[in-house]
Amino acid sequence: MLSRVACRRAIVVASAVALLVTPARAQTRAAQIRELEAYITKGVQDWDIPGLTVAVVRNDSVLFAKGFGVRRLAAPGAVDAETEFGIMSTTKAFTALAMAMLVDEGKVAWGDPITKHLPEFQFSDPFLTREATVKDLLTHNIGLGNADLMWARGDLSRTEILKRVRYVPTAYSLRGGFTYQNIMYGAAGEVIARVSGMSWEDFVRTRILTPLGMAQTYTTYASMHAASGANRSEPHFRIRDTIRVIADETVDVLPAAGSIWSNANDMAKWVRFLLDSGRVSGKRLVSERQFRALLEPHSFVTRSEFYPTAQITKPHWTTYGLGWFQQDFRGRFLAFHTGSLDGRTAMMGLLPDAKVGVFIAGNLDHAEFRHALLLQVMDIFAGTNGGAPRNWSTEFLALYKGLRAKGDSATVAIEAKRAKDTKPTLPIGMYAGTYAHPVWGDLVIRDTNGTLSAHLGPNAANSGTLEQFHYDTFRTFLGDGRGGANFLMFQLDAAGTVTRVVMNGDDGYTFTRVPSDR
Secondary structure, three states, rough: OOOOHHHHHHHHHHHHHHHHHHHHHHHHHHHHHHHHHHHHHHHHHHHOOOOOEEEEEEEEEEEEEEEEEOOOOOOEEEEOOEEEEOOOOHHHHHHHHHHHHHHHHHOOOOEEHHHOOOOOOOOHHHHHHHHHOOOOHHHOOEOOOOHHHHHOOOOOHHHHHHHHHHOEOOOOOOOOOOOOOOOHHHHHHHHHHHOOOOOOOHHHHHHHHHHHOOOEEEEEEEHHHHHOOOOOOOEEEOOOOOOOOOEOOOOOHHHHHHHEEEEEEHHHHHHHHOOOOOEEEEEEEEOHHHHHHHHHHOOOOOOOHHHOOHHOOOOEEEEEEEEEEEEOOOOOOEEEEEEEEEEEEEEEEEHHHHHHHEEEEEOOOOHHHHHHHHHHHHHHHOOOOOOOOOOHHHHHHHHHHHHHHHHHHHHHHHHHEEEEEEOOOOHHHOEEEEEEOOOOOEEEEEEEOOEEEEEEOOOOHEEEEEEEEEOOEEEEOOOOOOOOOOEEEEEEEOOOEEEEEEEEOOOOOEEEOOOOOO
């Protein structure tokens, strides 16, 4: 044991060292912040992003929370750390945490059959109905193909969407592949509601957001729009090489999949909570065991289902936890998740061993600068570059430009296969009618003064004028055309009557004509 004198001397020496070290550390941090700001400023310009907000946390300190650019092109209003953005699918981590909290309370178990809590929930395969578990709802390997068109229609209720899951064909065996599934997260939200006795929205707000002090975070677009005032971002989309403001879309019908809205300041609190393994102000909201389960790998992600950035980062493995994608990055474990909705992007990333986390949100559709910024933050604040810095933004920009060029080439190739100077088999009015699908609902074809149009639900983004492509195949650009071309091939029976329409080729959706007296 040191004497009092020795202790005093030690304190004096330590204080002197602190005086020498602290300014250096502050200078280092200041240099890091300057480097980050310069990187973001250039990235926003290079990627043509109207507005971006970013929060960086290391250990328990918020190092950075700032906005860049504007909330809406050609309008006043800068983005700041309190500007509201949709966080889209980064919401899934909140849903997984909510379920983990209920596992802690013994109200649900990861291995419970889904039907224990949602007895009406069915799949097309009875085996899947019997064997699929609560955890399977969160890991994207339950065996179904993507069914997002159901909620994108805009006219189906949460109950109806989950009911129609029984008609979605299986794509592979249970836990035998990976297909991203928003609707399964919607079902997980219903499990949370059933076992907790409160809606997913109320549970997340009262059990997670309130304890974390996230007072400017909203569980739905509707609640954000009603409360947040003017400081919210507007969505933008590149349509035919022009960036345009578009109308907001929402995921409120399946909130557990991606409906949360927040800002950089509030999301910094969420990152601090995650880096502290589920604690806020020293108090646990979830046990250490269940928190670990969130970040453990639970399913393999195939290369084809992972992000194109893997072509450059070349991870040795890619997995999915509970609400988190995972990969190795420069020899370390990286957990992250993107969020995407028309006109908006988001990113959450954690390097747990370095206690560094980042939140990013932008108001341009698929602005993949988010991937570059995630890795750059880790290189700057976690020192992952190992003395070998890379310009992720430059590399990813070239990657995605190449992917867009491939898409353009594919469009040219389709046009080259078009049979010129052909006519439809029937008079235009004979193609009009209602065509039904048990999962996707009604596709209505209308004839207005000799011009056909397609309507998949009431959402204007799913409606468009048809132009004959060749023979009985028609092309449409739904809504404002942001989704590219869709092809509808009308099929006739031996009597020359239109009986079906196939959307987007042999691997697309087949709608059967409904009798006019239905």
